[in-house]
Amino acid sequence: MMPIEQDPTPNTKSPSINPHHHTSNRSSDDCSPHGEPSASTKAISPCLEDDDFESPPPPPHFSVLHGSLRPIILKFEDVTCNITLPPTTDSACCLGNPDPKQTRIVLNGVSGIVRPGELLAMLGPSGSGKTTLLTALGGRLPGKVTGSVSYNGQPFSGSIKRKIGFVTQDDVLYPHLTVLETLTYAALLRLPKGLTRQEKMGQAEVVIMELGLVRCRNTMVGGPLLRGISGGERKRVSIGQEMLVNPSLLLLDEPTSGLDSTTAQRILAILRGLARGGRTVMATIHQPSSRLYRMFDKVMVLSDGSPIYTGSATRVMDYFNSIGFKPGFNLVNPADFLLDLANGIVADTTQDDQHELHGRSERHDHASSTKQFLISSYRKNLYPVLKAEIQQSLHDPIHPNSRLPSRSSERQWTTTWWEQFMVLLRRGLKERRHESYSGLRIFQVLSVAFISGLLWWHSDISHLQDQVGLLFFFSIFWGFFPLFNAIFAFPQERPMLIRERASGMYRLSSYYFARMVGDLPMELVLPTIFVTITYYMGGLKPSPVTFLLTLSITLYNVLVSQGLGLALGAMLMDVKQATTLASVTMLVFLLAGGYYIQHIPPFINWLKYISFSHYCYKLLVGVQYSENEVYDCGLEMPCKVVDYPIIKHLGIHDLGFDVAVLTIMLVGYRLLAYVALRMGQPH
Numbered sequence: 145m146m147p148i149e150q151d152p153t154p155n156t157k158s159p160s161i162n163p164h165h166h167t168s169n170r171s172s173d174d175c176s177p178h179g180e181p182s183a184s185t186k187a188i189s190p191c192l193e194d195d196d197f198e199s200p201p202p203p204p205h206f207s208v209l210h211g212s213l214r215p216i217i218l219k220f221e222d223v224t225c226n227i228t229l230p231p232t233t234d235s236a237c238c239l240g241n242p243d244p245k246q247t248r249i250v251l252n253g254v255s256g257i258v259r260p261g262e263l264l265a266m267l268g269p270s271g272s273g274k275t276t277l278l279t280a281l282g283g284r285l286p287g288k289v290t291g292s293v294s295y296n297g298q299p300f301s302g303s304i305k306r307k308i309g310f311v312t313q314d315d316v317l318y319p320h321l322t323v324l325e326t327l328t329y330a331a332l333l334r335l336p337k338g339l340t341r342q343e344k345m346g347q348a349e350v351v352i353m354e355l356g357l358v359r360c361r362n363t364m365v366g367g368p369l370l371r372g373i374s375g376g377e378r379k380r381v382s383i384g385q386e387m388l389v390n391p392s393l394l395l396l397d398e399p400t401s402g403l404d405s406t407t408a409q410r411i412l413a414i415l416r417g418l419a420r421g422g423r424t425v426m427a428t429i430h431q432p433s434s435r436l437y438r439m440f441d442k443v444m445v446l447s448d449g450s451p452i453y454t455g456s457a458t459r460v461m462d463y464f465n466s467i468g469f470k471p472g473f474n475l476v477n478p479a480d481f482l483l484d485l486a487n488g489i490v491a492d493t494t495q496d497d498q499h500e501l502h503g504r505s506e507r508h509d510h511a512s513s514t515k516q517f518l519i520s521s522y523r524k525n526l527y528p529v530l531k532a533e534i535q536q537s538l539h540d541p542i543h544p545n546s547r548l549p550s551r552s553s554e555r556q557w558t559t560t561w562w563e564q565f566m567v568l569l570r571r572g573l574k575e576r577r578h579e580s581y582s583g584l585r586i587f588q589v590l591s592v593a594f595i596s597g598l599l600w601w602h603s604d605i606s607h608l609q610d611q612v613g614l615l616f617f618f619s620i621f622w623g624f625f626p627l628f629n630a631i632f633a634f635p636q637e638r639p640m641l642i643r644e645r646a647s648g649m650y651r652l653s654s655y656y657f658a659r660m661v662g663d664l665p666m667e668l669v670l671p672t673i674f675v676t677i678t679y680y681m682g683g684l685k686p687s688p689v690t691f692l693l694t695l696s697i698t699l700y701n702v703l704v705s706q707g708l709g710l711a712l713g714a715m716l717m718d719v720k721q722a723t724t725l726a727s728v729t730m731l732v733f734l735l736a737g738g739y740y741i742q743h744i745p746p747f748i749n750w751l752k753y754i755s756f757s758h759y760c761y762k763l764l765v766g767v768q769y770s771e772n773e774v775y776d777c778g779l780e781m782p783c784k785v786v787d788y789p790i791i792k793h794l795g796i797h798d799l800g801f802d803v804a805v806l807t808i809m810l811v812g813y814r815l816l817a818y819v820a821l822r823m824g825q826p827h
């Protein structure tokens with residue numbers, strides 16, 4: 145077994161974890177915006193452009209990360225995964241009858257062992273099951289796989305989850321946070337209570353230096369609509385987020401995809417350095433160059449979910465030669481040769497006598513028979529040896545450090561509920577500040593406020609219908625607007641929520657409350673401005689008490705409508721479906737609200753009782769006019785407001801009941817959103 149945290153770069157100096165140690169003056173065209181890196185920074189992780197990597201950079205030195213490294217031996221045996229495909233309707237073949245449910249084997253008896261210090265690369269054509277296997281090994285496919293997976297001989301558990309770093313193929317990052325913010329928030333959420341805030345922030349700085357991210361530390365990560373850091377830098381930020389917890393087992397899904405070969409080589413050098421530091425590293429790699437291939441210790445090749453090779457990277461050619469497959473003269477990259485074989489392509493191979501013995505012509509003709517041959521050769525030649533190695537390793541001496549905490553001693557969360565809430569709240573406010581305080585949104589509300597203020601300019605009580613119309617508009621506008629804003633909240637954040645919850649970063653409840661509270665300021669500020677402008681421009685009752693009551697009812701309505709939006713978003717997790725349902729719902733609320741139609745047929749009259757706009761409208765009218773208030777109706781005697789048909793029909797009594805119903809809706813919708821969110825969680 146490799147020694148733990150051996151230093152692969154003995155001449156380099158450990159960096160300080162002082163967050164400010166590399167911020168001396170520096171000219172603007174240097175790669176760090178903050179100045180000359182210290183000697184230690186230069187030595188360990190020089191501030192390099194991707195182009196600078198003609199040769200692999202020195203491996204990183206993560207020994208300054210917190211916590212001792214507990215080496216993990218990863219073993220998996222006969223891992224099999226079947227998926228049930230949804231029934232399909234193929235009119236050509238089945239005359240419109242849906243196919244019965246079909247199952248498909250995605251992984252078929254995959255075995256392997258990876259030890260600390262080793263870098264295993266998983267190769268195979270697209271769809272061969274690499275991601276599925278990696279996800280299963282990361283404990284993220286519970287109940288869907290059979291076979292055994294163990295970590296130092298123990299099954300997957302919460303404490304093991306916290307020792308695994310999992311880097312997904314797509315970098316799930318907040319686009320509006322800088323690299324430093326991304327890593328700092330991750331450190332605050334993932335590092336244990338024992339460390340101070342400063343120490344946690346220091347760890348983020350260490351990761352930034354070690355992964356060569358100094359020059360972009362204050363650059364926004366960016367996304368599809370926002371130019372940010374480069375693809376290679378994004379990948380390093382994703383790896384950095386996992387490195388913060390000093391994982392013993394690092395699983396990476398295609399960390400080099402979409403990167404140029406030099407950047408890919410850089411990433412691989414980092415991974416190799418991490419392995420040499422005593423970690424177990426396993427990665428899927430799509431199309432490695434021969435330069436990259438040389439950096440692997442072990443390879444596993446999958447073909448249609450079945451292994452055709454598992455073992456040393458350097459002995460792969462010998463093995464395939466021994467069963468009759470040799471690359472053609474022009475093929476120098478072993479990875480290309482392996483991928484061809486996994487696809488059943490043998491056109492580039494030359495044959496030897498042994499090849500002849502195995503029925504050359506059939507294999508040439510049929511890719512599938514070639515694959516079958518390779519799979520059966522693996523079962524015959526490699527699997528027994530591998531199985532013996534897995535069994536034998538049960539007796540491997542395990543380093544004292546490598547004993548993972550038992551279930552009873554494992555702590556469920558590394559930080560308290562309150563800490564999680566506060567960090568998530570701050571992070572959410574930072575990430576969403578651009579949208580919350582977007583000029584466009586403010587312009588939208590202000591323009592509607594002024595236009596409606598002008599339309600209802602100093603409306604008089606003698607035009608009672610107009611005034612009541614304004615109050616109805618309050619309830620509808622502040623029903624629609626927050627509802628449609630809230631719908632996007634959870635569907636947009638779902639990938640991040642799944643990723644972070646799968647790493648055990650925080651409780652769902654702390655995330656949920658942070659999101660609720662974080663959205664409040666903007667959700668309440670805009671309606672307050674709106675009501676203030678429109679109320680006085682529209683000539684509603686100038687009493688401060690009535691104004692404050694009107695404002696409070698509108699804000700209450702906003703909270704209820706926001707709750708409904710959150711619930712729809714969380715239940716459907718699809719913005720298109722949720723907005724469609726929301727628009728139908730609001731249209732029903734609008735029509736059944738009691739303003740447009742007074743004589744709704746009794747069999748459908750109940751609709752108004754589920755409409756929060758109806759209750760809000762009733763309350764707004766109720767606080768605006770008193771029971772004995774009169775207005776000039778053009779008759780000899782002034783008329784009573786409560787006798788005005790539209791108000792009479794609405795009935796402005798029992799306002800306490802309306803408040804109670806709105807309160808039930810306020811809590812109920814939010815509870816529904818939380819339950820839907822919890823049920824949609826993979827763990």
Ligand SMILES: Nc1ncnc2c1ncn2[C@@H]1O[C@H](COP(=O)(O)OP(=O)(O)OP(=O)(O)O)[C@@H](O)[C@H]1O
Nearest residue numbers: 227229250268269270271272273274275276277430
């Ligand atoms: N939940 C699922 N529903 C339907 N098909 C699935 C599901 N999960 C996996 N598959 C199928 O299983 C096969 C293996 O998928 P997987 O993502 O593991 O392949 P891969 O080797 O990682 O591919 P790539 O290199 O393109 O990412 C694919 O054909 C995929 O379509």
